[in-house]
Amino acid sequence: MSDLLLEVTDAEFRYAKGSAPAATGINLEVRAGEAVGIVGESGSGKTTVGRGLVGSLHPSAGAVLVQGRPWKGMRRRDPVRRVVQMVFQDPYASLNPMLSAQATVAEVVRVWDGAKADVATVRAEEILAEVGLSGEVIRRRPAGLSGGQRQRVGIARALACGPQVLVADEPTSALDVSVQANVLNLMLDLRARRGLAIVLISHDLAVVDYLTDRALVMLNGKVVEQGDTRTLLQHPSHEYTKTLIGSIPGKPLAFSP
Amino acid sequence: MTTDLLSIDGLGVEIAGLPVLSDVSLALPSHGVLGLVGETGSGKSLTCRALMGLLPRIGGRVVAGSINFAGNTLTEMDERGWSRVRGGQIGFVPQASLNALDPVMTVGSQLRESVKHLDPGAEVNARSTELLELVRLPDPQGVLRRYPHELSGGMRQRVMIALALAGRPRLLVADEPTTALDVTVQKAILEVFADLRAASGMSLLLVTHDLGVVADVADTIVVMYGGTVVEVGNTTQVMSAPAHPYTAALLGARPASRAPGERLVTIPGVPAVPGQWPTGCRFVPRCTHAQDVCRIEQPVLLPLTGDRSSACHGWPGQSEEAPTHV
Numbered sequence: 001m002s003d004l005l006l007e008v009t010d011a012e013f014r015y016a017k018g019s020a021p022a023a024t025g026i027n028l029e030v031r032a033g034e035a036v037g038i039v040g041e042s043g044s045g046k047t048t049v050g051r052g053l054v055g056s057l058h059p060s061a062g063a064v065l066v067q068g069r070p071w072k073g074m075r076r077r078d079p080v081r082r083v084v085q086m087v088f089q090d091p092y093a094s095l096n097p098m099l100s101a102q103a104t105v106a107e108v109v110r111v112w113d114g115a116k117a118d119v120a121t122v123r124a125e126e127i128l129a130e131v132g133l134s135g136e137v138i139r140r141r142p143a144g145l146s147g148g149q150r151q152r153v154g155i156a157r158a159l160a161c162g163p164q165v166l167v168a169d170e171p172t173s174a175l176d177v178s179v180q181a182n183v184l185n186l187m188l189d190l191r192a193r194r195g196l197a198i199v200l201i202s203h204d205l206a207v208v209d210y211l212t213d214r215a216l217v218m219l220n221g222k223v224v225e226q227g228d229t230r231t232l233l234q235h236p237s238h239e240y241t242k243t244l245i246g247s248i249p250g251k252p253l254a255f256s257p
Numbered sequence: 258m259t260t261d262l263l264s265i266d267g268l269g270v271e272i273a274g275l276p277v278l279s280d281v282s283l284a285l286p287s288h289g290v291l292g293l294v295g296e297t298g299s300g301k302s303l304t305c306r307a308l309m310g311l312l313p314r315i316g317g318r319v320v321a322g323s324i325n326f327a328g329n330t331l332t333e334m335d336e337r338g339w340s341r342v343r344g345g346q347i348g349f350v351p352q353a354s355l356n357a358l359d360p361v362m363t364v365g366s367q368l369r370e371s372v373k374h375l376d377p378g379a380e381v382n383a384r385s386t387e388l389l390e391l392v393r394l395p396d397p398q399g400v401l402r403r404y405p406h407e408l409s410g411g412m413r414q415r416v417m418i419a420l421a422l423a424g425r426p427r428l429l430v431a432d433e434p435t436t437a438l439d440v441t442v443q444k445a446i447l448e449v450f451a452d453l454r455a456a457s458g459m460s461l462l463l464v465t466h467d468l469g470v471v472a473d474v475a476d477t478i479v480v481m482y483g484g485t486v487v488e489v490g491n492t493t494q495v496m497s498a499p500a501h502p503y504t505a506a507l508l509g510a511r512p513a514s515r516a517p518g519e520r521l522v523t524i525p526g527v528p529a530v531p532g533q534w535p536t537g538c539r540f541v542p543r544c545t546h547a548q549d550v551c552r553i554e555q556p557v558l559l560p561l562t563g564d565r566s567s568a569c570h571g572w573p574g575q576s577e578e579a580p581t582h583v
């Protein structure tokens with residue numbers, strides 16, 4: 001088997017038949033262990049592509065393949081679905097308010113591994129420990145957790161079915177810089193430890209620069225530039241990429257020790 | 258008398274008897290731009306609310322210190338006096354102001370109402386158009402006729418700033434004015450602030466959690482933690498050689514401060530919560546340099562060389578260029 005996990009070919013996405021496409025001409029490959037950034041501003045189509053990657057939106061043209069198979073028509077419990085998992089921008093809105101952190105993760109283990117409740121609970125504890133949550137905290141519901149803790153629960157839930165790719169849509173934009181640092185360090189660790197591939201969707205070029213090897217810049221539903229992240233940021237060729245880079249606040253201080 | 262347009266001296270605030278701010282001091286000269294930074298819960302927004310006289314609305318009151326603006330002691334004023342200053346001499350762009358416009362009134366009617374109230378001599382229509390031009394909104398006539406939902410986030414934020422400018426303020430207080438916006442829009446709005454400062458000499462108190470924004474626009478940076486000020490100084494100097502471990506940690510947590518893939522500085526634990534402030538330094542539970550003295554005695558904000566100050570008993574690992582106590 002090749003290590004090609006996700007393959008997007010000439011994909012076009014629309015939210016309704018006959019409506020204008022939200023993204024067109026998307027080509028993207030994600031291989032094991034890679035970190036890919038999708039950069040753009042509001043309305044650029046970056047979240048649409050993210051939804052396409054996780055199979056929550058099917059392309060109206062072209063194809064999205066996960067380990068060589070299209071999302072469309074895949075059975076609910078098809079093991080290929082484990083391969084790609086999503087981490088959301090707002091963990092508060094994406095977690096079940098009635099479930100504790102531990103129950104949230106245990107539910108995924110139960111469903112995907114067919115584990116008994118007590119086994120799933122123990123396994124959930126291990127996964128939460130991996131993202132840095134342990135003790136009494138894991139028995140709290142989302143309302144009792146801080147923003148950073150909630151995002152860790154969101155990541156733990158995504159990890160619970162043993163994915164090979166995490167698609168993270170603005171995972172740190174709602175967080176303080178100090179909390180963001182924790183989450184970014186965690187994503188570095190997960191990549192190193194589990195060999196996870198990461199697709200990071202973000203408007204924040206500093207975060208994309210920090211975490212990814214390759215990046216795509218999107219504008220009005222199209223990819224205007226893509227390539228090695230460092231090259232792209234240091235020698236942008238498209239005008240829009242240059243504008244984006246020119247808009248980063250506090251640039252003179254980048255990379256100062 | 259000082260020449261500062263705004264000075265806050267030893268401000269203490271309580272909400273329902275619980276201390277939420279203590280010993281907050283800062284000074285902003287005319288034409289100056291001050292960046293107020295800190296994590297969620299550090300007291301930045303409360304400081305703004307105190308300055309705007311908006312504490313009673315959230316059950317808060319000033320229990321110590323004073324706020325002085327243009328020769329007047331605001332903290333001694335009654336609600337009427339304060340409301341003459343607020344909106345007029347001090348403009349306010351509140352946090353999450355994207356949702357603060359009235360959805361059933363056009364931009365024009367909201368703006369004209371503010372101009373009538375705050376700038377009685379002005380020709381209302383002309384001034385409304387001019388305000389939208391000041392914040393560089395294209396097609397101001399068209400925008401005046403529109404409702405808030407017809408505008409993008411960046412446009413609505415510019416309308417909010419235009420409203421805050423209606424009284425020709427000498428000081429604009431902007432609480433996270435660019436946080437929810439795209440970077441290109443953020444840049445445009447920061448340029449509007451720079452223009453206003455250059456054109457009218459307006460001072461700006463900018464609250465933000467984004468140290469990059471502060472680096473770009475502020476002359477002075479004030480760092481808050483646990484409801485008090487922990488460091489003050491010239492922005493460039495503070496950012497290149499912080500004098501407080503909290504400031505150093507905030508700077509090290511920025512992805513741009515490290516090479517790709519290198520671990521970022523993290524601050525263990527969670528921010529100090531009012532009512533659970535530790536004795537001694539409030540940063541102690543999260544500080545990697547804490548010594549015995551830090552747990553007993555709360556450090557006060559002391560002057561350092563280079564016109565800076567910090568509230569710290571001293572910590573190893575400071576940069577060579579960092580200032581020392583005078």
